[in-house]
Amino acid sequence: MRRKKQRFSVLTFTILSNDAKKAVTQFRLPKLGIFFMFFLAVIPIILLVYFMTLSSQQQQENHRLATELRHQTSKSEDLLAQVEHIEEKTSEVEQKMEELNQLETQMLDYITELPVSVEPSGGLHIPVPEMDIDEGEGFSFSQSSDLIERYKETIKEVEEVNEALRYIPTAWPTVPDTITSDFGVRSDPFHLNDAIHSGIDVRGSIGTPVYAAADGTVTKAEYYGGYGNTIMIRHSDTYQTIYAHLSEINVDQGETVKKGETIGSIGSTGRSTGPHLHYEIIKDNEPVDPKTYINIYE
Template sequence: MARRIPRQYTLFISCTGKTPITLSFHPVAVSVGVFLAIALPTVWIGTVVYSYVQKNYQLTQRNTQLEQEATDILERLDDLEGEIKHLQRRAGISDSRPASEEPLSYLPSGGERARVQPEVLFDAAKAQLPLLSRALRGEVKPALEKTLVREEARPRGIPLKVETTITSKFGLRPNPFGRGYEFHKGIDFRGDYGTPIYVTAPGLVETAGWDPGFGNHVIVDHGYGYRTLYAHLSKIEVTQGIDIERDRVVGYLGSTGRSSGPHLHYSVYHHDEVIDPQDYLD
């Protein structure tokens, strides 16, 4: 038969010559007290350990995120430097920075791979950015602007916006008006009478008038030594001395001057030397 647990214990403490002390207590209360005395410190320690682990995990995650962000920034700066080098080549200048000013990613390196702290990566990015900015604004941008202006002055394309064919190329050709050969200083394009003729680069109208050989013709000075000629026009649409943009109509196709039929004679000059327009049609 199972023993019953007393509902209450009474403890008498007597001392000689003094009134006895009586203590009453319940077994359950004592058990709970003992449990709490043991469990509470354990819970507290567990909470502290969990908090420490959680904080370290969050810190690790944050460091990983910062490292990725710094790496992305450096990669973008490397891409930017590649673009700057491309612009330097296009502008006709070379990268003349001393070796000490080379970005971190381009310094000679090697050895065993080791993880780099985010702070180091951000410092590298901060050091690289002023170099790229100085190169871009200090020499690349001004040189590139000049290059773009020079490229814009270069004649480009066919002076007609309709489908056409070349009836006479640049160079030696049979004389269309008699015996022998002559040197043709341009390209002749076939077209219908009155077809609009467009200038192939921006510039200043140098000549807009009549000539026995070219008939109604227009000469445009584009700068940087480039000039173009549009001859045998039925009508001229521009006047001498005005600035015009690329693709401005300068006149209309005709057969004036020394011409055997409706066509456009187109010439390109560079530093007063007539050159083959074929290289400028694209």
């Protein structure tokens, strides 16, 4: 019984030769050894197939990941480009808003400082730029640029007017501003008959400062007959001013003065009945009513 079992557990291999004289060769191998050898031969094949399959899957995954990376990189670059564009627009908006704020401040300063009129005949015309922005719509760069340009044009016009005003006698020549004798026909205080008063008389105490009514050049700074101590200032080809009966003269002939600058003091020199300032405005070589100009500020 044991022999039969052993016969089936061993395989016998017989090798026959073509030469009849040679002996027959036989060898036996256990079945378990053959299965083991077969298993050893199959394992590398299985592993090779496994790793080839794994490598293929890995390559596919790598390709997918590379594609996804390129996609994400492209999206990141697009986002960066959008962020840079937004930053540029934001910077541009901030710059334009800052420029508008500066221009607005300039406009407010000029409007605050400027009088209502530069000539007796009418008021100062300062065009206010209209904003072409519909309700509910955004403020475009083209609109802001257009508004800035119109602001600049308006400011330029205001600057030109302001420059012209420097040479127009609109400032009060002294403080207080109480007028005791108007321009025009009046009763002469010395002869008691009607006479033309070519300026206005402003009440004041001796020593009260007298100011230049506009920028200009002093053409006279001396005692001048009935006017007493007198200052004459040439402001332009159009305007001159006269300050008479002064107690002091603080400027010299040929000197340049600015609007509001102290040039002398109220007195009672010359043909005068008491301390006051006689003030005249000469326009195109003819005296005009100073109140028309100095009341611009009221």
